[in-house]
Amino acid sequence: MKKWLPGILLAAAFLTSLYVGATQIDNFWSALVNPGSNEILWQIRFPRVTAAVIVGAALGVAGLLAQGACNNAVAEPAILGTAAGASFGAVLAISSGVVQVGSLGAIASGTVGALLTTALTFRLASIRGSLSSFTLIIVGIAISAIFTSFVGIASAMASRSDARSISFWSLGSLALITADNLIGVAITTVIGIAIAYLIAPSLDRLSLGDSTAFHLGVNVSRIRLIALIALSVLAGGAVSTVGSIAFIGLAAPHIARFIYGPSHRLLVAHSAIIGGLIVVVADTLSRTIAQPNELPIGLATALLGAPVLIALVAFKNNVWRTQ
Amino acid sequence: MITIDEITIVRDGREIIYDYSEQIPAGSITVIVGPNGCGKSTLLAAIAGDIAPDKGTITIDEMHPILTPASALASIRAMAVQNQSFTLGFTVREIVEMGGPSEDVLQALGLTEIADRLVTTLSGGESQRVAIAQAIAQKTPVLLLDEPLAGAGPEETEKLITLLRGLKSRYAVLLVEHDMQAVFALADRISVLAEGRIIASGSTADIRLSAEVRAAYLGEEEVPC
Numbered sequence: 001m002k003k004w005l006p007g008i009l010l011a012a013a014f015l016t017s018l019y020v021g022a023t024q025i026d027n028f029w030s031a032l033v034n035p036g037s038n039e040i041l042w043q044i045r046f047p048r049v050t051a052a053v054i055v056g057a058a059l060g061v062a063g064l065l066a067q068g069a070c071n072n073a074v075a076e077p078a079i080l081g082t083a084a085g086a087s088f089g090a091v092l093a094i095s096s097g098v099v100q101v102g103s104l105g106a107i108a109s110g111t112v113g114a115l116l117t118t119a120l121t122f123r124l125a126s127i128r129g130s131l132s133s134f135t136l137i138i139v140g141i142a143i144s145a146i147f148t149s150f151v152g153i154a155s156a157m158a159s160r161s162d163a164r165s166i167s168f169w170s171l172g173s174l175a176l177i178t179a180d181n182l183i184g185v186a187i188t189t190v191i192g193i194a195i196a197y198l199i200a201p202s203l204d205r206l207s208l209g210d211s212t213a214f215h216l217g218v219n220v221s222r223i224r225l226i227a228l229i230a231l232s233v234l235a236g237g238a239v240s241t242v243g244s245i246a247f248i249g250l251a252a253p254h255i256a257r258f259i260y261g262p263s264h265r266l267l268v269a270h271s272a273i274i275g276g277l278i279v280v281v282a283d284t285l286s287r288t289i290a291q292p293n294e295l296p297i298g299l300a301t302a303l304l305g306a307p308v309l310i311a312l313v314a315f316k317n318n319v320w321r322t323q
Numbered sequence: 324m325i326t327i328d329e330i331t332i333v334r335d336g337r338e339i340i341y342d343y344s345e346q347i348p349a350g351s352i353t354v355i356v357g358p359n360g361c362g363k364s365t366l367l368a369a370i371a372g373d374i375a376p377d378k379g380t381i382t383i384d385e386m387h388p389i390l391t392p393a394s395a396l397a398s399i400r401a402m403a404v405q406n407q408s409f410t411l412g413f414t415v416r417e418i419v420e421m422g423g424p425s426e427d428v429l430q431a432l433g434l435t436e437i438a439d440r441l442v443t444t445l446s447g448g449e450s451q452r453v454a455i456a457q458a459i460a461q462k463t464p465v466l467l468l469d470e471p472l473a474g475a476g477p478e479e480t481e482k483l484i485t486l487l488r489g490l491k492s493r494y495a496v497l498l499v500e501h502d503m504q505a506v507f508a509l510a511d512r513i514s515v516l517a518e519g520r521i522i523a524s525g526s527t528a529d530i531r532l533s534a535e536v537r538a539a540y541l542g543e544e545e546v547p548c
Contacts, residue, residue: 071410205421207411211373211404212454216421216461217397262411 002259006270010053010277017049017284022291043179051177051185052283053276055238056248058189060256060275061196062234063249064267068203069227072133076249077235080136081117081143083244086232087151087169089113090240095158102181102241107188110240114232117147122228171296172243174283181241188237193272195230199223200264207262245282246298247305248275255308278304324348325370325465325495330379332365332519339365340376341519347512349464352487352496354506357516363499364405366516367469370497371402383465401461405469407454409442415453418442422460431486432456447474455483459490466490468498472505484508507531 019028023040031038059077066075066082077083090110099105125131125139151169202223205213210220238245252275253267260266282300289295325347332340339362347353355363368374370381372388381388383399391399401422409418416438419425429435432452437445442453451474458466471487472480484505487496491511500506506513506527513530515523523533530536 073410204411204413204417207409207413208418208421209404209408211368212407214373214393215371215397215400215402215404215458217394219393257411262413263417 006256006259006273006277010273010280013277013280013284014049014053017052017280018045020284020288021045022287047179047182048174048177048283049280051174051182051242052279054182054186054189055174055242055245056252056276056279057272058185058192058234058238058275059245059248059279060252060271060273061189061193061268062231062238063251063275064253064256064264064271065192065196065203065227065231065234066249067253068206068264069224069231070133070136071207071209072136073254074137074250075140077114077231077239078144078244078246078249080140081121081147082114082232082235083239083249084144084147084151085117085120086110086114086236086239087244088117088147088154089236091151091154091158091169095154101176102178102184104184104187106240107184107237111188111233111236113147114236114239115229117143118228118232168243168296170244171298172245172301173294173296174242175287175294177242185237185241188233192230192234192237193268195226195233196268197265199226199230200268203227203264204262242297244298245279246302247309248278248301251305251309252278324384325497326380326382327370328380328382330369330376330381332362332369332374333377334365338519340369340516343379343519343521345514345521345524347465347495347497349495350492351511352491352498352509353512353514354510355497355499355514355516356501356503356506361516362519363516364469367402367467367497367499371400371467372396397461397463399463400465400467401458401463402467403451403454403458403469403471405451405473406447407450409445409450412441412443414439415442415445415456418453419456419460422457423462425456425460428456428460431459431489433482448476448479451475452479452483464494466494466496468496470499470501472500472502480505 018041019025025031025038025041031041036042063076066077066080067073089112090106093099093109094101094106099109121136121140121143122131125136148170155169202218205216205218206220206223214220253271255274256267256270260270278301282304283297286295286297286300327343327345330340330343331338343366355366357363369376370388372391375389386399388396415434416425416429419428429438432455434452434456437449442450445453451471455468455471472483475483480502487509490496510527512525513527514521515530515536523530523536
């Protein structure tokens with residue numbers, strides 16, 4: 001039962017999210033089994049809820065890769081500057097008129113931004129020699145703050161409406177998702193998850209420290225680079241499409257680890273499912289609790305994810321020993 | 324066979340290892356002893372391929388560790404580091420299986436009873452045994468062990484000595500160890516390092532009789548028999 005629970009909950013949340021909203025859908029079950037029969041269900045809600053699953057999966061696995069590659073319990077795209085870099089890359093390309101929101105171009109720009117800022121975080125954190133968790137986190141927070149400011153400045157200066165608002169880039173929204181701009185984020189998510197699955201056994205060995213991982217046959221710098229690229233592709237695709245959504249990258253892998261243990265092969269699938277579940281629930285809450293207004297989804301994910309994280313840390317567990 | 328040919332390792336402008344040569348044949352146990360900070364662990368790290376010597380060469384079965392890809396190197400040498408820490412809650416069995424098939428090794432090291440325990444709950448001595456088991460499970464011709472008896476009680480020490488002696492027919496074993504009683508029980512050959520230089524090298528009988536070793540390392544203590 002434990003094995004299937006998040007999947008069952010995700011399916012239930014998916015259906016609930018399709019059903020719930022400002023407009024009542026008549027004959028819901030009939031409309032559901034007849035694709036295209038109801039415009040609100042099939043043109044608006046279905047792409048949106050599907051996007052929630054994909055984005056949640058992408059951010060959950062991106063967080064898992066960040067934690068595994070850094071061997072650090074609090075690493076995640078937002079902490080490493082990856083999410084802010086993805087926002088900056090996307091907002092710069094969109095506001096300069098080079099690409100459209102949700103296009104493959106915007107996703108590519110976001111991915112490049114994510115990759116560059118993550119690389120910058122790693123470079124600056126190791127400038128005085130070996131890479132420590134402490135310096136990585138401090139530098140990551142600083143890089144994140146700098147690029148979040150750049151995003152604010154760039155979006156305020158942008159004349160194009162589709163450069164979105166600072167609220168979109170810092171708190172996220174799935175409101176403008178369409179079936180068309182789902183394809184790009186679906187592609188980057190599948191690529192990133194496939195890479196994560198392939199390098200998962202090496203991430204298991206990396207948890208024993210760089211030296212022991214090397215003794216076991218892991219090319220540590222290469223695996224770390226591959227993980228960095230994969231997490232940038234995942235976070236870049238998600239953030240450039242729906243903005244930054246907090247806590248998924250941190251909470252989803254920890255919840256998955258708490259339930260299923262530390263094996264990264266298992267965690268790739270379960271972090272994706274739990275990430276998807278949190279975002280679907282958060283999106284449903286964000287568009288229903290303050291009707292007719294819609295809250296930024298980042299507010300709901302923070303409210304859902306943060307207490308779970310506090311609970312995991314507060315209760316003694318041996319899944320991730322931090323001291 | 325490990326061949327170390329006149330290597331020098333410099334760190335922060337200081338010669339940690341100077342002009343060191345040694346041949347460690349298959350089917351033998353060689354132990355490096357010496358005071359803290361004399362370069363023993365650095366030497367082991369260089370042989371494992373973690374660091375490159377500044378001068379000289381190291382080969383393991385004709386392969387240069389520093390030039391060999393990590394995956395290929397893992398099939399010719401295994402190493403158990405000192406004070407292995409575990410951050411993720413894998414079971415003992417899962418950790419050993421990262422090296423290779425686990426059942427025989429778990430049994431040989433007396434780990435069967437704790438095979439399903441999380442490594443994050445182990446004592447220092449148990450963690451050390453798990454690290455050794457993982458290295459042995461790699462089934463490589465060369466086994467490098469950094470203070471394998473650290474944290475072990477008298478009974479565990481005796482078991483590990485018996486196990487390591489049993490392994491030597493299949494491996495070239497090189498280890499760094501402080502426990503001189505265990506060193507004399509284990510070693511076919513002992514090298515004594517002081518300030519990065521070999522001050523004596525030979526059989527256990529040679530080392531026991533070496534006045535230089537007594538003066539530099541063992542002090543006035545009687546060498547255990």
